[in-house]
Amino acid sequence: MKVGSKSLGSANADSKGNYSVKIKAQKKGTTLAVTAKDKAGNQSSKRTIKVVKH
Template identity: 60%
Template sequence: MLGSAKATSKGTLSIKIPVQKAGTKLTVTVKDSAGNVSSSVSVTVVDVVAPSKPTEFPSQIAQVGLLLMKHQLDKEVSNYFGIDIIDFPIRETANIFFGNALRTDWEDIIEKDKCSYIIGNPPFF
């Protein structure tokens, strides 16, 4: 037994129990003053821990993915025209920013008259 409590005059009750691991199955029953026990109800503990603070690593992975895609397209063009296209060092890169999209002033990133769409994965971009 993890805990017990008496119901209020309104029929509600609250029980404080130690923190349980996500996935733990708990069975709850209620016993009245006459000793009658209710049918049991099972609940499974869910993980409600917020994710850790985001890191810059995913944005770096996106940058590398775009560079690899450019390299693959350069190879396709080279094969099509029969010449080697070597574009190293790559001079143009994508504009990938790391930060909290809900707290960032987007005008600091790009002027609104220079952009039609911003594509991202809120709340972090």
């Protein structure tokens, strides 16, 4: 998970594909970028989400 080029955290998924990443509270309106990478190193396209509540 990133804000701009700054990494906020990462996690490994469990056998069902579930994961969670604990990060510090971000300001309302901040855009977060999330990607996933498999064991072979293939990276997903970036998904963005915007913080709506602080």
